Amino acid sequence: MTAQESQAATVEQVDTAQSRVTLALxxxxxxxxxxxxxxxxxxxxxxxxxxKDEGVGRPGRYLVHLRGKNPMTKEQLLGLSGEFSNxxxxxxxxxxxxxxxxxxxxxxxxxxxxxxxxGSLPTDFLANQDDGLDFLDxxxxxAVPWEEKFKKKKDEPGAAx
Amino acid sequence: xxxxxxxxxxxxALYMQQAIKQAAETFADFASFAISRQGAHYAxxxxxxxxxxxxxxxxxxxxxxxxxxxxxxxKKI
Numbered sequence: 382m383t384a385q386e387s388q389a390a391t392v393e394q395v396d397t398a399q400s401r402v403t404l405a406l407x408x409x410x411x412x413x414x415x416x417x418x419x420x421x422x423x424x425x426x427x428x429x430x431x432x433k434d435e436g437v438g439r440p441g442r443y444l445v446h447l448r449g450k451n452p453m454t455k456e457q458l459l460g461l462s463g464e465f466s467n468x469x470x471x472x473x474x475x476x477x478x479x480x481x482x483x484x485x486x487x488x489x490x491x492x493x494x495x496x497x498x499x500g501s502l503p504t505d506f507l508a509n510q511d512d513g514l515d516f517l518d519x520x521x522x523x524a525v526p527w528e529e530k531f532k533k534k535k536d537e538p539g540a541a542x
Numbered sequence: 543x544x545x546x547x548x549x550x551x552x553x554x555a556l557y558m559q560q561a562i563k564q565a566a567e568t569f570a571d572f573a574s575f576a577i578s579r580q581g582a583h584y585a586x587x588x589x590x591x592x593x594x595x596x597x598x599x600x601x602x603x604x605x606x607x608x609x610x611x612x613x614x615x616x617k618k619i
Contacts, residue, residue, distance in 0.1 A: 413556075417612045424609055428601035431608065433553045435582070443556075448601060 390466040393444065395458050400449040402458040404465060405434070408441040411469055416443055418472035419465055423447065427461065547589035548600050552607060554582055561610035562586060565603050572599045 390411075393403040406416070420429045430446040447461055479486070519525070552562060559577070562584055566575035573591040577584055586607075591599050 417615065420608060421612055424605050428598065428605055429608055430550075430601075430604050431553065431556045432551070433555055433582070450597075 390462075390469060392459065392462050395455055397453070397455050397458065400451070400453040400458065402447050402462045404445040404447070404462050406443045406445065406469070408433075408443060411443065411473065412476070415469055415472045415476060416445070418475070419468040420445070422468050423461075423465060426450065547587055548591070550586045550588065550600060550604060551580065551583040552586060552604070554579075554584060556611070557584060557607055558611045558614050559584060561614050562607045564610045565606035568606055569599060569603050573603075575603075 390404050390406045393405040395402050416431065420431060423429055427450060428446075428448040430448075432444040432446065434442045434444055436442060445465065447458075447465060449458070449461065453461070522530070562577055566577065566586070569575070571592075572595040574589050576587040576589075578587070579585070586603075588600055588603065
């Protein structure tokens with residue numbers, strides 16, 4: 382196996398006349414979801430055509446044909462293919478993180494939905510709600526006007542005049 | 543006036559037939575499409591391409607077919 386063959390994504394062909402670059406990816410290394418994810422990111426910048434090379438006597442490969450929507454130089458096409466390779470890695474990592482945290486994500490989502498639906502509040506919170514107060518009661522004196530509160534102080538001996 | 547026809551091969555493992563049909567419906571005003579099976583691929587014969595259509599109708603059609611496939615696969619999950 383040559384150094385180029387051992388790479389996960391290789392540039393198979395660059396066609397500057399058609400502004401097209403073809404990438405080859407080993408099927409075993411990139412799940413199809415990762416390929417779709419990367420293709421989705423590029424679909425507004427380039428024409429993306431996917432193909433599959435079944436491979437006789439060697440592992441199968443996905444072929445990704447990227448064509449610029451505007452004319453592109455060889456450097457730009459190689460840059461585009463490099464960005465696509467980076468996006469593949471990004472999508473693969475993203476997929477791995479989601480898989481690892483799936484239980485946690487599901488739990489948080491379930492709690493959020495239950496909360497929004499007015500479901501399960503903590504039991505001690507509900508128990509403390511009935512404290513025998515009417516809604517007009519003001520045990521902390523919050524509703525007392527400022528003037529009333531400080532009028533008494535004014536009448537006290539030694540208060541400023 | 544319409545231009546000559548083209549055939550595009552879309553691998554059956556990567557593109558869904560319904561997604562291709564949906565893309566063909568989207569571009570029906572700009573060309574006519576005939577979908578058939580050819581080995582591991584769907585062969586889409588695109589004819590009567592409107593020469594006055596903006597952009598590359600065939601390439602845009604392929605992008606739409608891919609996008610529709612992704613959408614449909616996501617719904618399945």
